[in-house]
Amino acid sequence: xxxxxxxxxxxxxxxxxxxxxxxxxxxxxxxxxxxxxxxxxxxxxxxxxxxxxxxxxxxxxxxxxxxxxxxxxxxxxxxxxxxxxxxxxxxxxxxxxxxxxxxxxxxxxxxxxxxxxxxxxxxxxxxxxxxxxxxxxxxxxxxxxxxxxxxxxxxxxxxxxxxxxxxxxxxxxxxxxxxxxxxxxxxxxxxxxxxxxxxxxxxxxxxxxxxxxxxxxxxxxxxxxxx
Ligand SMILES: [Zn+2]
Ligand SMILES: [Zn+2]
Numbered sequence: 001x002x003x004x005x006x007x008x009x010x011x012x013x014x015x016x017x018x019x020x021x022x023x024x025x026x027x028x029x030x031x032x033x034x035x036x037x038x039x040x041x042x043x044x045x046x047x048x049x050x051x052x053x054x055x056x057x058x059x060x061x062x063x064x065x066x067x068x069x070x071x072x073x074x075x076x077x078x079x080x081x082x083x084x085x086x087x088x089x090x091x092x093x094x095x096x097x098x099x100x101x102x103x104x105x106x107x108x109x110x111x112x113x114x115x116x117x118x119x120x121x122x123x124x125x126x127x128x129x130x131x132x133x134x135x136x137x138x139x140x141x142x143x144x145x146x147x148x149x150x151x152x153x154x155x156x157x158x159x160x161x162x163x164x165x166x167x168x169x170x171x172x173x174x175x176x177x178x179x180x181x182x183x184x185x186x187x188x189x190x191x192x193x194x195x196x197x198x199x200x201x202x203x204x205x206x207x208x209x210x211x212x213x214x215x216x217x218x219x220x221x222x223x224x225x226x227x
Contacts, residue, residue, distance in 0.1 A: 021092035060207035066225035090136035113191035116142040120156040186214035197222040
């Protein structure tokens with residue numbers, strides 16, 4: 001298995017703190033999402049907080065927090081993590097997310113959740129991949145932030161088609177009744193983590209279920225956001 005202990009995963013230079021995984025230079029020069037709608041994290045022309053799409057059809061989540069668009073270098077790191085099955089990268093990605101999230105938290109752009117949940121994989125896919133990419137990161141983030149991590153509180157009841165190949169209407173049909181909630185979330189603030197948010201339909205479906213199960217607010221968390 002490929003390991004990069006002591007070297008930056010992005011530029012391959014020696015690290016000052018080997019457990020960081022990414023050097024300070026690469027961290028500083030990530031293509032961070034800037035000037036985006038605070039609901040959906042898509043670019044907006046003017047520095048208003050909410051874009052026209054979200055004003056018209058607000059998502060069920062309160063904030064979407066993603067570090068960068070789904071482009072290199074993080075898109076490559078996510079692919080390495082998922083498809084070459086390198087679970088150590090979960091720690092690196094979770095740390096990048098933590099640093100980015102903390103910045104917004106200090107600026108009061110979002111609140112600290114009570115509970116962190118990972119977008120569930122269908123058990124067939126979980127078995128195929130051997131791990132749930134979001135759940136490893138969510139566990140680590142919950143530990144660092146002192147939140148509860150709830151595994152299996154939401155399950156995927158059936159396999160679904162990849163959302164990117166479908167029209168907006170088909171995406172919603174594809175996901176109808178695809179998730180089941182096993183408990184109530186009365187008055188809880190929840191963060192739901194996925195590795196990449198593409199159309200947002202899956203995240204919105206889960207956020208809708210959580211709100212209907214009593215959640216006070218839902219934050220959509222992802223490493224990358226497809227623009
Ligand atoms: Zn580097
Ligand atoms: Zn928006």
